[in-house]
Structure formats: structure tokens, C-alpha cells
Amino acid sequence: MLGIRRISTNRWWHKKKNWIFFAIFLLLVFVRISKGSIYKDFYYFISKPFWPGQFQKEIILESIDQEYLIKLNLLKKDNLRLRQILSFQESTSTENISAAVISRKTGSWWRQIILNKGSRDGVEIGNIVIGPGGLLGTVKDTSLFTSSVTLITSPESKLGVWVDRIQINGLLVGLGDDYPNLILYSKDADIKVGDFVSSSPASTLLPPNIPIGIVQSIDETLKSKKTAKISLLAKPHVIDWVQILKVSI
């Protein structure tokens, strides 16, 4: 009777192959429970060299640019239509002139740039100059081939601006440094850091809605007014090409 009993070496757990299957099974159970996180992380590393590269990114960015441009044009048309309905002041843009910056004084007493287009190209005193980002300044003087632009950072510059979030007009004054000062003649104005400043619809010097800058810091020490430092969106010390807007307001 004892002789026919199975010897212990034949038990299933003595076989290495079975243990391997068991380990794989446990691993798969773990993968199932963890919802494939290890597998996905592993895939992350092996697929990394094949991710969409710079080239694809550029194509997508270009598409986004085009989309924004189309949207911008639609919004511009909408804006014009609404302004006409509300009988608001509107700017009739006749023509823009592209010009290169040939002289730049942006760091010292004098805050001005000189452009390579002058009265010969139709530039007139009072024309608005914008660069990538927004407003740069106004044409103060023209020669036959060049035009000189007073930057909005110049102490000579004083402009009416509009803070869109709180719907209030203010005065933007150049101080001779890179951050012009926004003066709000109301102590109760709820201006905050990060507020967007654009040209005022009430200004007689500028067409409305040209981006200017963002509020960087606020000074509330004065009794009757609030002042804020504005970080400009267009950086005059690096811009090489600008647009001169021939506008009649």
C-alpha cells in the first residue's frame, strides 16, 4: 500500500516551469489591477524617440496662427459693425507702412527710434507706430527718407489709455525708464496687477483698442489718484521692424 504512494518529487510545485507561469500570471493580475500603468509607463519610454518632433510642432503652430488670424479678422469686422451701431469713434485705417528701425535710443534720456521710411513714402507727423506686441509710439518728425518716433516710454509722451477689466480711462505718462506710469484719477479704481491696458476709445491721438501693456505694480500712496507701472507688450529695444499706421481718427 505504501509502495504505490506518489513520491514527493513529482508534486506540481516542484516544477520550475509552473512557477514561471505562476509569476507571469501574478504579473498580469498586477497589471490588470493597476490598470496597465506599468505598461503605459514602459510604452512612454520606448516610444519617446518617435514622438511628434519640432517639425510637426511648427505645422501645428502655423495652423493655430492661421486660425487666430481668421478669428481676429472676424472679430475686427464684428467690432467695426458694433461700433457703427453704437455710433462709437472708429478708426479708418487706410494703409500700413512697414519700416525698419535704423537708429534706436531706448536706454538713455532720449527714448526714440528712427525708421527708414519718411515723407517720401507717405509717413506723416502724428502717425501711429506699432510693433510685434502693440503700440510703440507716435511719429514726431519726418524727413524725406526717415521718420523719428517718440516712444511711449519718453518723458514727452502722454497718452489716454483704457483699462478694459474695470472699464476706466487713464493717462499713460513716460518716465524715461522702460516702464511708463499709468495714472488713474480715481482713488476707488479697482486696478490689479495683470490688468490689460489698451489705447482709449476716447483718445483723440490714437485709434482705439491697440494693445499697450500689462499692469506690473500699483502705487497707492498718493491721496487723490492711483498710479501703476506698466510693462509694455512691444519691446522697443529689440524690435527691428515696425508698422506705421496711417490713421485718421
Add this chain to the structure above:
Amino acid sequence: MNKFFAKKSSIISFIFIPIIFLWHPNWLGFLGVQPYWPLFWLLPWSMINGSINGLIFGLFLGLILDSLTLDDSFTQIPGLVCCGFLFGRIKFHSSILVGHFRYGLVCSFGSFLCGTLYFLQILFRNFSDSNSLMLIPSVKNILAEVFLTGFFAPFICSKLLKMFKFSKGKSQ
């Protein structure tokens, strides 16, 4: 032709001041501020030709540079005229090395004078606005300009002085 250039080098170099002033090379700047270029020319000119000549050419330089800047309310003439007159009273130093450093100090002082006079005009103009915020950038402008002008003056002034002396010797 070469003789003509040698004789007239001081006047020819005068023409280049407004060009450099407009060029405003950023790589030479400090905190976005440039050295005060006209002083580099005015110092050797006044030292050689005297106070009255310095005063007159200070006025000329001021007129030209004012025409290049857009700030109608402020002028560089008072500073340059004062500098032209004062520089004319400076005597040559026997030691070359001391002379070199003296150019730096004199130009620094001149730049400080011009900067302060310009700043006073801005303050006076904006006095009614009580715009004390202009004080910090203006002080920064003056100090950076003083430092840069003093730094470059020994190199440029000594070269120009040599050139002007040579051209004066040729023309006599």
C-alpha cells in the same frame, strides 16, 4: 588728398559725432545707457584750441545733437557749452599715464555736469506734475553715463588729442 585729411582730421571727426550718437551701439552700453560721445571730441579740441573755441564748438555740438533728438523742451547746449569752456582751461600733463587717467576723470565730470543740467530741465518742466518717479531712472542714467564716459575717455581722447595735435602741426 591724404594731406587734406591730415589737416582737417579734427573737423572730419566732428562730423562723425552725430553719426555715433544716432548709431547708439548697444554692445557698448551699460544698463541701456551709452557714453556721452560729444565729450570725447570736445575735450581734446578745447584743450588744444582754448576756452573760447571750446565754448563755440560746445554750442555747435549742442545745436546738432538737439536737432537729432525729439525732446523739444530740453536742450543739451548748456552742458556742452560749460564743458567746452571748462575743458579749455585744462593744461597738458607731463606724465602720459597720469594724463590718460585725467581724461577719464575730466570726461566723467563733464558727463555728470551735462547729465545733471539735462535732468534739472526735466525736473523743472515736470515740476507742476510733482512727478518724483522720474528721479530714480534719471539718477541711473546719470551714473551709468558718468561711468561709461570715464571708462572710454582715456582710450578715445588720447587718440583724438594726438590726431588733433598732428593736424594742427601740419596746418601751421
